[in-house]
Amino acid sequence: MNKKIAVLSGDGIGPEVIAQAIKVLDAVAQKFNHTFEYTNALAGAIAIDKTGNPMPDETLQVCLEADAILFGAIGDPKFDNDPNAKVRPEQGLLKIRKEMGLFCNIRPVTTYDSLISKSPLKEERIKGADLVVYRELTGGIYFGEKGRKNDGVVAFDNCEYSVEEIERISKLAFEAAQTRRKKLTLVDKANVLETSRLWRDVVKKMAPSYADVEVDFLFVDNAAMQMIVKPTQFDVILTENMFGDIISDEASVITGSLGLLASASIGAKTAMFEPCHGSYPQAAGKNIANPAATILSAAMMLDYFKLFEEANLVREAVQDSIDKGLSTVDVNPENPQSTSAVGDLIAAYIAKAAVTV
Amino acid sequence: MNKKIAVLSGDGIGPEVIAQAIKVLDAVAQKFNHTFEYTNALAGAIAIDKTGNPMPDETLQVCLEADAILFGAIGDPKFDNDPNAKVRPEQGLLKIRKEMGLFCNIRPVTTYDSLISKSPLKEERIKGADLVVYRELTGGIYFGEKGRKNDGVVAFDNCEYSVEEIERISKLAFEAAQTRRKKLTLVDKANVLETSRLWRDVVKKMAPSYADVEVDFLFVDNAAMQMIVKPTQFDVILTENMFGDIISDEASVITGSLGLLASASIGAKTAMFEPCHGSYPQAAGKNIANPAATILSAAMMLDYFKLFEEANLVREAVQDSIDKGLSTVDVNPENPQSTSAVGDLIAAYIAKAAVTV
Numbered sequence: 001m002n003k004k005i006a007v008l009s010g011d012g013i014g015p016e017v018i019a020q021a022i023k024v025l026d027a028v029a030q031k032f033n034h035t036f037e038y039t040n041a042l043a044g045a046i047a048i049d050k051t052g053n054p055m056p057d058e059t060l061q062v063c064l065e066a067d068a069i070l071f072g073a074i075g076d077p078k079f080d081n082d083p084n085a086k087v088r089p090e091q092g093l094l095k096i097r098k099e100m101g102l103f104c105n106i107r108p109v110t111t112y113d114s115l116i117s118k119s120p121l122k123e124e125r126i127k128g129a130d131l132v133v134y135r136e137l138t139g140g141i142y143f144g145e146k147g148r149k150n151d152g153v154v155a156f157d158n159c160e161y162s163v164e165e166i167e168r169i170s171k172l173a174f175e176a177a178q179t180r181r182k183k184l185t186l187v188d189k190a191n192v193l194e195t196s197r198l199w200r201d202v203v204k205k206m207a208p209s210y211a212d213v214e215v216d217f218l219f220v221d222n223a224a225m226q227m228i229v230k231p232t233q234f235d236v237i238l239t240e241n242m243f244g245d246i247i248s249d250e251a252s253v254i255t256g257s258l259g260l261l262a263s264a265s266i267g268a269k270t271a272m273f274e275p276c277h278g279s280y281p282q283a284a285g286k287n288i289a290n291p292a293a294t295i296l297s298a299a300m301m302l303d304y305f306k307l308f309e310e311a312n313l314v315r316e317a318v319q320d321s322i323d324k325g326l327s328t329v330d331v332n333p334e335n336p337q338s339t340s341a342v343g344d345l346i347a348a349y350i351a352k353a354a355v356t357v
Numbered sequence: 358m359n360k361k362i363a364v365l366s367g368d369g370i371g372p373e374v375i376a377q378a379i380k381v382l383d384a385v386a387q388k389f390n391h392t393f394e395y396t397n398a399l400a401g402a403i404a405i406d407k408t409g410n411p412m413p414d415e416t417l418q419v420c421l422e423a424d425a426i427l428f429g430a431i432g433d434p435k436f437d438n439d440p441n442a443k444v445r446p447e448q449g450l451l452k453i454r455k456e457m458g459l460f461c462n463i464r465p466v467t468t469y470d471s472l473i474s475k476s477p478l479k480e481e482r483i484k485g486a487d488l489v490v491y492r493e494l495t496g497g498i499y500f501g502e503k504g505r506k507n508d509g510v511v512a513f514d515n516c517e518y519s520v521e522e523i524e525r526i527s528k529l530a531f532e533a534a535q536t537r538r539k540k541l542t543l544v545d546k547a548n549v550l551e552t553s554r555l556w557r558d559v560v561k562k563m564a565p566s567y568a569d570v571e572v573d574f575l576f577v578d579n580a581a582m583q584m585i586v587k588p589t590q591f592d593v594i595l596t597e598n599m600f601g602d603i604i605s606d607e608a609s610v611i612t613g614s615l616g617l618l619a620s621a622s623i624g625a626k627t628a629m630f631e632p633c634h635g636s637y638p639q640a641a642g643k644n645i646a647n648p649a650a651t652i653l654s655a656a657m658m659l660d661y662f663k664l665f666e667e668a669n670l671v672r673e674a675v676q677d678s679i680d681k682g683l684s685t686v687d688v689n690p691e692n693p694q695s696t697s698a699v700g701d702l703i704a705a706y707i708a709k710a711a712v713t714v
């Protein structure tokens with residue numbers, strides 16, 4: 001198989017962790033006789049520094065011509081506390097999601113038995129938690145009309161959702177629930193927000209077509225509590241953009257293995273794969289960041305290419321390295337491996353695996 | 358001192374826990390020679406059932422004529438899953454906040470050493486956590502223009518904030534920080550939302566007038582993580598309405614003592630005091646609900662009346678009952694006391710206390 005992959009390493013630790021994912025993809029290509037063609041492109045603060053634009057047109061063009069996008073991380077603290085900066089790294093992320101139509105963000109949260117001791121939650125609360133958040137990614141308040149009025153003393157942000165926007169992601173979430181534990185939880189604020197009431201209307205209308213899936217509804221404030229109190233109750237969580245941002249980030253810390261969490265963002269024509277962690281600027285260039293999330297994101301990309309055997313081998317290799325404690329300082333502070341060493345180990349596991357091609 | 362108190366017991370366990378708070382206030386009145394005059398009024402689902410309105414005008418009138426409002430809880434599950442219900446109990450809560458101008462919701466989250474074992478978080482994460490959330494309560498997306506358009510296939514909710522709305526709550530939050538550990542964290546989403554950027558502008562402009570307070574800024578998704586990862590980092594959290602709803606509810610479960618959390622909602626002319634827990638309909642009428650949060654809310658009301666000695670005695674009485682394990686089933690499942698028994702014990706503690714009047 002021949003696939004073109006756009007590589008957007010971005011800022012902070014992005015380039016380091018992306019390098020390991022490519023190392024692993026190369027091992028897969030070698031082993032299974034595929035060709036992966038990589039094209040690097042600028043995104044984020046580094047793109048602002050070099051072009052003034054966090055998501056240059058050249059980058060979007062590279063992405064449009066690729067079969068999938070492998071993304072590192074973007075963001076630089078020099079922009080965070082300046083409310084008047086007109087250009088921000090995060091705009092690049094919003095722009096690529098919008099331009100590529102990546103309407104569905106998927107974030108699996110799995111607990112690793114060997115890492116449960118790292119969880120901030122008590123073991124009995126977190127053990128066995130296995131959920132996935134389906135977050136709408138191109139609508140809602142983040143993309144709504146926004147501005148100032150009354151001579152600047154009033155600011156506004158508008159949240160909007162259409163039936164069509166809700167239906168297309170709900171379909172993916174229902175289908176995912178069918179392959180999992182058959183439970184779908186819609187997180188909303190239907191007691192207050194009209195957009196949330198539209199989400200409930202649509203999901204309730206679709207539910208009979210997925211009769212094997214149990215559907216329930218949870219207000220976002222309650223969901224923020226339940227994620228701590230009883231995370232094992234969740235299977236597939238479906239929600240709008242901003243609630244998904246908050247709830248999936250909250251979910252990402254309960255397992256104690258943030259460095260291991262992968263994500264996919266699916267559009268009608270392409271898809272983007274990226275680790276859940278941010279650009280972690282304090283660790284940039286130190287060869288200490290955990291590459292596992294990016295490598296597992298690459299595995300989700302292999303799934304997207306329907307290379308299921310390859311994807312599973314990558315996950316097996318990552319699991320093996322964790323089980324053996326061959327991991328970075330966040331997971332194994334006593335005897336840490338470097339970022340590149342973890343990449344080498346996982347690539348070597350793949351190279352040595354007994355696989356029939 | 359003579360004070361008029363509007364009593365809105367509401368739904369579910371509301372009437373039971375309010376009865377205990379009044380028992381305790383009566384003990385305080387007796388002991389310290391005050392007169393508290395109570396006027397009951399309808400609110401919530403029970404008000405819908407009786408009048409068709411979750412917050413009848415008569416109730417608002419009672420509140421306007423009172424010095425403070427003691428509130429139970431509202432909400433009934435029969436309304437939750439009906440997105441087309443035009444009248445909802447929660448509208449009553451939104452309406453009283455708006456009508457009384459209760460713009461500032463204050464929720465202290467304290468850890469009790471004897472209850473840390475109930476926390477879903479590991480002891481080393483939660484021990485010593487002591488924070489208070491200042492949530493804007495009458496603006497933002499919950500009160501913005503909302504509706505459907507394009508023949509109903511598009512729904513919208515508008516979020517709006519003015520400089521004045523942000524300043525008046527920020528002032529209270531800064532002043533609170535000055536009496537505490539002198540740290541204020543603004544929670545927003547300033548990398549994406551224009552309203553959040555206005556919040557940052559205003560808070561940054563006010564900060565020099567409170568030079569002894571350290572100010573920092575946290576995106577709401579990150580705040581949802583930090584509340585689990587390191588809750589002890591927070592002192593005063595200041596935030597807008599919806600973020601405050603989510604973050605303060607999340608904060609309410611980390612200590613494992615939700616039944617103990619009190620709240621105050623402050624307006625220019627009056628204030629309302631209510632437990633953080635909801636109407637808990639499953640427990641209604643069973644005499645098992647924990648009245649401590651409502652009693653501690655009554656203590657916040659005494660503070661509001663500047664009856665500080667009285668307020669502290671109520672808190673001491675509650676602390677004593679917890680230390681002795683004389684509490685309801687949520688706190689002491691092995692040997693639970695009933696709701697009314699806890700009220701009796703706390704009232705008796707006050708009656709017996711050695712206090713110079």
Ligand SMILES: [Mg+2]
Pocket residue numbers: 245246249578579
């Ligand atoms: Mg986020």
Ligand SMILES: [Mg+2]
Pocket residue numbers: 221222602603606
């Ligand atoms: Mg709430």
